[in-house]
Amino acid sequence: MSRAAVAVRDQLRDPIQRRVLGVVLVGAALAAVVVVGLAGHGSVLRGLGVPTAALLPGLTVLSCLAEMTVVRLRHGEAVEELSLYEAALIIDVLVLPPRDALIAAAAGLVLASARQRRPFVKALFNLGTYTAATSVLILIVHLAGGSPGALTVGVLAGVVAGTVAFTAVNLCCLAQILGVINKTSPWRIVRSEARLSAYMAVGTMATGLTTAEIALHSPLLLPFMAMPALAVTYAYRAAAREADEHARSACLLRLSHALAEREDVVRQFLLLVREAFGADLAVVVLEDDDVALSVESADPAAVRPGPVPRHLAVLGRIEEPAHLAEDLPGGLRRMVVVPVQGGGRRFGTAAFATRHRGRGWMTTGDVTLLASLASALAVAMRGAEHLDRLLAETSKLQAVVEQSAEGIMVIDGAGLVQVWSRALAEMTGVEAAEAVGRPPAEALDVPAEEERRLLMPVSVAQPRTVAELTARRRDGDQRRLRLAHSAVFAAGNLVRDVVVVSDLTREHRTDRLKSDFIAMVSHELRTPLTPIIGYVDLLRSRGERMTPQKRLDALNLIGDRAGHLSRLVEDLLLASRFGDNPDDVALQVSTGIHDLGALVGQASRDLGSARVVTSLPPGPVPAQCDSGRALQVLANLIGNGLKYSAEDTEVLVGVRLDGDRVHVDVRDRGRGIPADQLAKVFDKFHRVEDPMTMSTSGTGLGLFIARRLARAMGGDVTVVSTLHSGSVFTLTLPSAGPAPDVANPSENRA
Template identity: 65%
Template sequence: MRRVAAVSLLGAVLTAAALSQTAERVSIVSGVGLPDGWLLLGLTVLTCASELTVVRLRHGDAVEELSLYEAALVVVVLLLPPGQALLAALSALVVASAIQRRPLVKAVFNLGTYAAAVSGLILVVYAVAGTPGQMTVRVLLGVLLGTLLFTLINLGCLAQILGVVSGASPWRIIRDEAPLSAYMAVGTVATGLTTVEIARHSPMLLPFMAMPALALTYAYRAAAQEADERARSARLLELSQVLAEREDLVRRFLLLLREAFGADLAAADLTDTGELVSVDVNAPAEVAIGPVPSYLARLRHLDRPEHLSKGLPTDLRHLLVVPIEAGGHRFGTVALGSRIRGGRQLSMRDMTLLAPLGDALAVALRGAEHLDRLVEESSKLHAVVEQSSAGIVMVEGDGIVRMWNEAFADLTGVAAAEADGRRLADLLDVPGADDRAGLLPVTPQSPKTTAEITIRRADGELRRLRLAHSAVFTGERLVRDVIVITDLTREHRVERLKSDFIATVSHELRTPLTPIIGYLDLLRTRGARMAPEKRAQALELVADRARHMSRLVEDLLLASRVGDGQDEPALRVDLGTHDLVTLVHQVAEDMGGAEGRVVTHLPGEPVEVRCDAGRTIQVIGNLVGNALKYSPSTERVDVRLGVRDARAWVEVIDRGRGIPADQLTKVFEKFHRVEDPMTMSTGGTGLGLFIARRLAHAMGGDISLISALGTGTTFTLTLPLAHAQVP
């Protein structure tokens, strides 16, 4: 609107300047022989008719209208005084705009543009030619320069509007259109000057001046048609690209379709949704989606293309409608419309081109539907594969991985992104030639088979896997192999733990039982002859070993009764006040310092805690024993004691192999062993940490740990201080 107002203001200023500079002037050329009133009326009618002879050139979403108005202006400016020339030119323009029913904004813009251009033409012609009364060289030069100025003003104002609509630079539009506009200006001058001379000297020949005018109009229309064809070819090429894509297909198709045919409206009535998608030249940046208008709804079931000019809304002049069908499925209809106010008239020639485009859209929509279904099914399959608890791998015939789900990534420690495109044999570390041969054991004779292999993860852990193969062959060539992997490591661990548990329990029970049997035999055969002190020592040793065996049996029974849940009842312990420093000393002495490997860091004063002394020694002994067992014999074990926040803590720090991150919470489970059951080199029942933590909880404390592979492990026992408030 600001540009329209600026153009209108420019027209008003130049009009005022033209009237003030030429107020007393008469016509440049005289001798027509008609009264002034009739001449004014006749030239006004001629100018109006010239403006109605319109050829439209499209610039994307904008339309440039070419006419014989400029040629008529040359005649008007030469034969009428300046004031009457301006009156005739602008009056003719107003009447033509009313007849063509142009929008108000466009009519005001045209009036301002032509007022400025005509005023410039008049000023230049009168400045150069004066008023000689006849045709002279100065008149010819003045008309030529004035017409070029008229063309420049008109093109400059038009470029501003075209730049806003199309987004192109106004200077680029002026540069591109200047040659054609200059040629048209020369033709305009020739037509106007010739008409003036014939009117002065041979009025009877004026009807024959229609021939040059028609030729000029034909040239205009040829140029417009050429521009339309170039634009249509470009849009049709873009259409072919749009139809090959899925995103926003219908909207983009309609936008290009409207531009290719120079229509005002393009719409698609989609039968499946019952909605209309439309693209309107009056709102090029918007797409209307809503109910289908009645005039299109009644054409929903047509089986052939239709060219309509009746029964349409009042603002539509023509409507082309073609069905959208492919493969026996109907998607709806596509319509192109032109309005009464401007717009290109749609013909049967357009219909012959629109019909196959409708079929192409149907094929694209059908392809999009099939692709959507394929994507949906693929996404379901992908979800099943990714959410499966079993590992799933797909390899091509040369062993290249093409699918590797998250479950198998967790098993192997190899991410799916890292595995894609690499050979399966290069991704899995399979110790032993026999196991490596089990990676792809399928043959054309046995496309479905099962094999078991052992792999070594990057962290050194061994996993036992069962691979169920399902292969597809073409002749002797393997096309693809889908492998479902089950982790058998836990089952192997359980079997090993069972046998290890039985052996360990047998050993643990036999250890105290052997001296009991031996001393009982000694007391039975020689007890009467033994010294009282020796007999008392023997009986004390038998009682101590019996108590030890009782505790062991009690632990086994306890482990069998107590579950792993956090809500299990606390164990019964005999709580009292004891010096934790003394208890830690006793553990170190009982283990004999493990030949100097156990190093204690204890405070100089007692640390009184509330605990069961025997159970506390059992817990600390278990932690120190584990540290010694899982550390190299050359490494020491540090035992530290301290107080913090009304609690005492004992840290047992080793420099062993460490515990994998995925097993930090499992080490306190019954029968769990950190070592791989197929390679473990240490003994134990897997009950020590389970019972130790239960005992710590029963005494109001806890056991926690910090560990990393290759750096060692720190177990921390916490117990409440004796003076702390016990809940």
């Protein structure tokens, strides 16, 4: 049986050409060994009574006919052809002398290749392979059995051993080519094909031996030998169909996956359907394009665009599968054309063609299957279009969700978060990966008792509603959130709830700030106004009867309270001149070189408290500042130290130099400032105490103004505080001269 008829690509690559040349050279060498080594040997079997001159051409014709009885078996991109050629070879070897047997085998193969118009390289490979294998068969048969003229045990053993060797040589040569074409190991091909080759060897050996013996002893029974030959051929065709079906099923399974994924479906359709049906050319012409996509067996991995073939263009809009056998380009012999349509829409035309003459290519069932696959392609293309549109719309929606300044949260029917936008993540400090799949109360850190009331207030009767809640971030910051719910219900059950979340923290804090400011200013203004009004009324009603000293005391107190009220108004006016931006000074200062030590002493004396203890260098401490504004800042810092510390504790004020900067540290032993309030004590109107319950007076502007004035002079005011231990406020200003001798700083009490 023939196994080396390999359908290789139209343009063979160098590795294949080298292997073909090697096989031809091996075959020629073995043929020379047979001709020279077995020159005196006669035929193994004798008794036909036919002269050699007539027997040689007759067996040559028999070998040719046996080779043309072809059953094609595909191996990926290669095709193996099974025939009765090997059975004819055994007859040639048994009834002809070695040289004549070799001539009959080679001549029959050459005639069959010419008749079937095989490519030159393919025919050359077949000739080299079978010459090598036949030479091995002849050598083993003659060396093992000799030329006894009759079938003996030795002859039978030689035929069996020679057939095994013939099959091994043939399979090894074939595996070399198939390995290159399919890009796999030749040894792997040998192992996968060894069983089928063994079955074929047994069948062909039995057919050849039986035919030779019947020809010698009962020639009248030769016509009946056609039945075993037909049985063997049928078995080969059954094996070929089974292999084709297996390969086709694998291709169609891959195609179904490709169509389901809807990615590059036209390319996958061309590649896999061409492979499944063994076509040499596959073409798809899309309805809306003037370009045809095609793939050929010569390069089965490349789908190339090109002009629409004329023989496809003239078909127009075919509605049913069409068969073409005439006016086909490129040596194509048969073509099947099917419409690509489905779902009430036509997408184009698909065509598949072959170059061989095989009558079994594209049966009626194959065409029906191909039409169904083309319809599946149309459905996949339509689905891909819908998917593209859906992805486009989804991307727009995703962009809206991600770019929206408002937070967006989607809750499913089970009450779990499905969508958590980037803006919402920024508001809450919870990333989407942590929130999705969890109840919103867990993500927002809302008490369980408020979950239903605030997070899920919707109902069938009220699917749209608004709620407000306070959520605590992980960093401790509280956010006031407004949740606008828009829910969808089906059969009384929640399907989804789309929640638009707005951050009202700034507005909420502004409202609270306004309320606190009003309460604070009212309290602070009422404090000096109350004694002023009281003493004015007292002077009006009883002033003439009061002693001069009491009248003077009353007037002094009125003046002191009026000064306090004036300072409050001045702080308010000064604060209004600063913007909200910390870097926006909005204040002009007149800087010069002043003795900061002297300014510290003056501020301490002006406050008139024995609790203020200063530690100053013995000499001047020149600093670049505005003396009036620096004195105002120092008075504010020292006054705060006195106000927020106990009556029996001291406030320490020290001056120190650090390079080109000079620092004034005001240290008290008061209640201290909580850590979460340190960054806020310099904010406008901020009070660490609640304005409604505070035990100390003040507008919350002193530190705000002090820092702004210090920064306007090129310095700063900072604070370090320990709760329940006290605070240290530091005024830093640019130094304007060399550091004085601070070996023995002076300590003074105001």
